[in-house]
Amino acid sequence: GGIITQTPKFLIGQEGQKLTLKCQQNFNHDTMYWYRQDSGKGLRLIYYSITENDLQKGDLSEGYDASREKKSSFSLTVTSAQKNEMAVFLCASSIGTAGNTLYFGEGSRLIVV
């Protein structure tokens, strides 16, 4: 079986700071995703990537950058952290597109002070 590893589990930063979350998967999956999870708002797609060096914007991409330099890794950068961005960020991967099972990491909680 494979695993998705998100680092760090908790990311604490100051308002206005650029902060980066990392995600690694060893499933050899083509597609990777970054979701933001806010309490009571479900999951909102920030960015996804269907292959190495590909980036596709989701519904919530403003204020974020992403990078897929290798098939196994997908990073997300909050370009200027704001206090209303405190949420859990979930990374996921799938074999192909979303008609396949998504495998999720355990999440990274962003705390902005």
Added chain:
Amino acid sequence: GEQVEQRPPHLSVREGDSAIIICTYTDSATAYFSWYKQEAGAGLQLLMSVLSNVDRKEEQGLTVLLNKKDKRLSLNLTAAHPGDSAVYFCAVTHVGDNSKLIWGLGTSLVVNP
């Protein structure tokens, strides 16, 4: 675009009772339907998925029903136990835009001993 409504947002049942969660969707072209479970502090895990040509699927105490006429998807946990306590999400995707799952807002289920 597609909209998914999930209800109830919170559900509390006694051990051994059944728990039913319902999602309604708007797009008749929706082709893939799935249910995910999120335990506390963890990522989401696929429970079951069905394609649009399936009306009913049962696995290990879980029943998924798809009513295409009413555009309604349900998850029935028969004989729930405390280990089923978690947040449950439905997620659907429609033909032609497979890379974007549309998520319900989640149902927080508590199963009391």
